[in-house]
Amino acid sequence: MATQTQDIEREFSRDEKSGVMHNEHAQNGLSQEDADFLNNFPEERKKAIIRKVDWRLIPMLVLLYLIAYLDKTNIGNAKIEGMTVDLHLKGIEYNIVTAIFFIPFVLCEVPSNMILHKFKRPSWYMGGIVFCWGVVMTLTALVQNYAGLLAIRFLLGIFEAGFLPGAILIISNWYLPNETQTRIAILYTSAATGGAFSGLLAFAIAKMDGMAGLEGWRWIFLIEGLFTVVVAIMCVFLLCDSPALSTRWLDADEIRYLELRQLARRATVPMDYKENDHFNLRLFKDILMDYKIWLLFFANWSNAVPNYAMKFTMPTILTGMGYTSSDAQLMTIPPYAIGAISAYLFAIFADKYSWRAPFILGPQCCLVVAFIILFVKSSNIDDNIAVCYFAVCLACFGMYPILPGVNAWNVANTPDPAKRSVNIGLLVCVGNIGGLIGSYIYLAREAPRYPTGYGTSLAFGLAGVVAVLLLETLLKRGNAKKAKMTEEEIRQRYTDDELVRMGEKSPLFKYALRIFHLSPFSFADSPSQILTTLLVYSQNVVAMAPNPDVTTRAQQVLEAWSQGFNVGAVIILLLLVLCNYRKNTLLHKLILGELLLALGHGFFCFFDEPAYGWVLSSTATVLYISYFIHNLIAWLKIRPFLPKWGARIFIITLLIVQPYWVLETWANFQYHNHLGSKIFNTSRLLEPLFRDPWWVFTTIKLVLAINENYEFTIPGLIRTSPRFGIMLFSLFLSIVFLITDVIFMIAVSKRGGINPFWRLALVFKCASDVIFLDDFKSVLDRISESAMRKITTFEYRDNASPSVNQHTSVDFSSPNFQRKSSRFGSSSRAEMGSILHPVGSRDDGHYEFASNYSQASVEDGAARPWLEDDTRRSSSHSPRRRGESQDNMITIQEVHMP
Structure with missing residues (x-):
């Protein structure tokens, strides 16, 4: 499959992966020789080079970010150890000390990135600012009064301001846009580790209280400050500068490859052209008039405002739910862990498919749903503790992927290095302003309902959704407008120098929207239009593949959409089950097992040949087991309405057909590992017959049982319990997509292609299991x-x-x-x-x-x-x-x- 994909890539352009890197790199500012070198560079060496850069660059940046987080937040640990008493701080003086840090921190981020952009040796600049804030941190141990502490925190804000935007800028200079989000996510989520490590380290250092006549809180600042100074010196020697200055660990071909791919990304900018690579009033006017940066501000705030608000007040929120103070501290761990995992997973998908919008919109929608739940249920929080805690976890699941996605989107659509450095600084700056807003919206007098906090967070989340949808639409229209002219017409109309000066406004530069140019959907489409388009598109996909063993680019689009929906939906269903899980209930155990097994099949697309076939067939085996568990769950749920002989026939027939799934497992393994067997082409057609009759029977029997044993009709039942109506609707959709799966499976088996409908049927079957976790009779x-x-x-x-x-x-x-x-x-x-x-x-x-x-x-x-x-x-x-x-x-x- 990997070989097929590489062949297909030669036929399609890939906007984000290389700016406007088409087949002929020579037309993008490269000589023919450089274009041939880049096109013919071995794929294995490309991957090896990126791995080498990862191991040299990312660990150092993560270490520096951890230190920055520790030095920024250790004042809270010092307070616990008696700093406010020793320095005689009164009233709101401590709050002023913590707030004054953010004034220079926000103001200096953009200027710092402008300076870094001009440095030939980023390691010197980054090492210098880290050294300066390490010295400031060390001197904090000598502070004797309120005024001195204010001055120290102000200086700390100045020097720390440049690190995060600088780190993102360095990442963007080493990696292509479709590689940045994963690295930014790793950097961003490392702060969670820093939070856990901060308290532990401070606790240990505070044991030195009284040594050398110094209080424990002074030792915290002294030791952490000295450690920062040591790391700053290491940074000068270990942090990667640029490929050209990395001859100690890169050979000539590797350096040339890294430089050429960045050059090709910048779209017609010759390697020696520097006129547009500087700061002037025209650049700042261009930035301020750019609609993209303003929409990204709102998208960033959908992360920053709720994130800072939850970070500052989550223990308080959990205490309001009824947890003790110590339990509340422990209960903050799962939400942050979920957030870190989601940030990394969404980054992997976004980089894999080189498409930012859906992997920002998905988390934003989760965020909006979470705050709707909190806003509504917090009025009666005592009776909704599980639901509210689930909403907190869902909020973290949605918050953490947004910032890496927004920054990666900005990097992908800003080819000019000078403008990119300013934009990165502005995004981080605006994010910190959102943090200041977030720190004041959870009012103590409103505990535990916090309508202002939840409502404001919800508003910023919705604004972020609108901003991302609008930005995607405008970028799409911009690309369509540029596509009206052929490259030959553009070359005749503009000189190379004019195209260079136009930057991203050049008709040759295409905004990064998606990895494929064949997307069948529009955000303006109605649900019925999308469904109709999906049906027509699936037929076209089938028609495009005369050879069933060849996967085309269009089919990969369909696979990506359906697989993303499948995995995301199952994860959400899994979280719902965990929030209502009772460990001594058999049905709960079976439903949990069904979802875990179904989820295990969702990640085979991360692998290439030869591992792809092994992983796909192995995870398909656990998926087949989940089919059996699903039917077993159906039996347990409908059994109270069945006579004894009916229940026995149900389970006996289910067991009789299981040998088919053993055969299907073997056939699947043979087919996907190219071992020559074609049995799977036939056995796949029989899957619905051996998988779904029991589920269809359960649905029909449930409707009949309602009419036979209860006074209300189906419409009356739905009016009484809309939740039960949603379950019936899920049952109906599962059968609809089951029928669609059979129709398209026959077409796919004959003509090749991708059939996504079995995934939709699977999701709605799982959803009908999760909506009520008990048997149907007990529910009714x-x-x-x-x-x-x-x-x-x-x-x-x-x-x-x-x-x-x-x-x-x-x-x-x-x-x-x-x-x-x-x-x-x-x-x-x-x-x-x-x-x-x-x-x-x-x-x-x-x-x-x-x-x-x-x-x-x-x-x-x-x-x-x-x-x-x-x-x-x-x-x-x-x-x-x-x-x-x-x-x-x-x-x-x-x-x-x-």
Whole structure:
């Protein structure tokens, strides 16, 4: 597959991977000799060079970022060790000390990057600023008063300002745009490690309290400052400068390759052309008038504002959910871990497909959903702790990939190095301004609801979504406008010098949008248009591949869309299960196992031949196991509605067909590892027959059971429980995509191509399992009984006199009064216990019921109908209740008037 992909790459241009690097590099500022060298450079050597750069550059930048994070945040550790007491800080003086750091930190980021751009030896500049802030950090140990601490923090902000934008600029000078986001994500997420390491290190150093007459907090600044100075000296010698200055570890061909690919990326800019590579008023005017940078500001704020807000207040938020202070500190670890993993995974996908927008939009949508949940559920946080904690994890999952994606997008669409250095500084600067906003939106007086904090974060998240959609649309139109002229017409109309001066406005420069030029979708399309386009496009994809063993570029587009949807959806479903997981429940274990196995098949696309075939066939085996578990889950869910012989036939037939899946595993392995067997072409057609009849039967039997055993109709059930309606809709979609899968599978087997519809069917089948984690009968019983409680409560409330505070005793003569059939057990009387109070003993069946019981309480009880009650155990022994009616309806026995 890798060989096929390389062949296809010669036929298509790849905007982000090389700017406007088309087949003929000689037309992009390269001589014919250089173009031939770049085109014919061995693929294995390319990968080896990038790995070598990774190991030389990234670890040093990560170490420097960790130190920057430690030195910026260790003042909080010093406070714990008594700094504020020793320096006699009063009132808000400590807050002013922490805030003053950000003033120069924000103001100096752009000028610092401008200076770095002019340095021939970045290692000297970066080593110099690290050395300066290390000295400042060391001198903090000598501070004696408030004024001295203010001055020290101000100087620290000046010197630390240049590091992060400088690190991103260095990465952009070494890597192509489609390689940057992964490296930026590694750098960005290393701060989480720094946060964990900061407290541990400070705790250890503070044990030196009293040594040499110094307090423990002074030792923190002294030792961490001296360590920073040592690392700064190392930085001068170890940080990579440029390929031309790296002759100690790169040979001549490697240096030439790294330089030429950066040159080709810059689109028609000759290697010796420097006139446009400087700062002037025209450059700054161009930046300020550029719509792209302003839209990226809003996209960046969708990360910065919620991120800083959560970083500053997450322990407080978790404490408000009911966790103790120590538990709240521990509970911050999973969200940050999830955020770090998501940043890295989204970066891998974005770099692999060289497309930024969907891998920013996806996390932004997760972020928006998370803050909607928090905004709505925080009003009753005690009853929604699991949901709110899930939302916190989802927020971190969505926040962390945004900043690396935005910076990589900026790098990809800014070929001019001078403009790129300023843009990077501006993005980091604006992000820190967003951090200042975020630090003031979670107000202590609003705890634990925080409507201002959640609402503001939600607003910035939505603004980021709009900004990314708008930017993608405008860039697409810009490329379409440039494509109206052929390259020959452009060459006739403009001279090379004019094209150079035009920079990214040159008709030859194409904005980086996606790896492929064959995308069938538009963000302006309606869902119906997208579905229609997908169907037509799938047919075209099939028609494009006369050889089933050849994967075309268009098919890879379809594979990327469907695979991304599959993996993302399963991850979200997995998180939902974990938030509601009960370890002693078999169904929960099976559903969790099903999702983990299905997820395992989602990452085979990261591999190339020969590992690709091995990984794909191996993970397909676990996917087949997940099919069996899914049908087993269906059996457990529908079994209460089946007679014994029906349940036995269901499970026996399911077990009988399993040998087919053994054959399918072998056929899959033979096919994808090119071992000569073509059995898979036939056996694949039989998969739906051996996989889905049990699931279709379960769906049909569920609908019939509802009509046979319950008073409500399907529409009435959906009105009563929209959640159940969503599950039915998922069942319906799974069957629709199952049928579509069969149709397209027949076409693919005959004509070759990619069939994405089995993935859509899989996602909706998994979703129907996750929406309710219990069997269907238990779910329907709870819905029925909850609805009956509300009806009974509201009927009595409407008939009672509002001016009289009265209590009414009611009897429940039958536990299954709301069903057509009484052959199923019930716990309705027990579950009424949440709104009824017993009069006398629990066993006499006599309850009293307050007329002034609030609707909120009723709804709260309805939300937890599975609460256990001792009456469940005693109902079978209770005597016949007084005045029991023959039609099993509730009877009012007496009214107690005050």
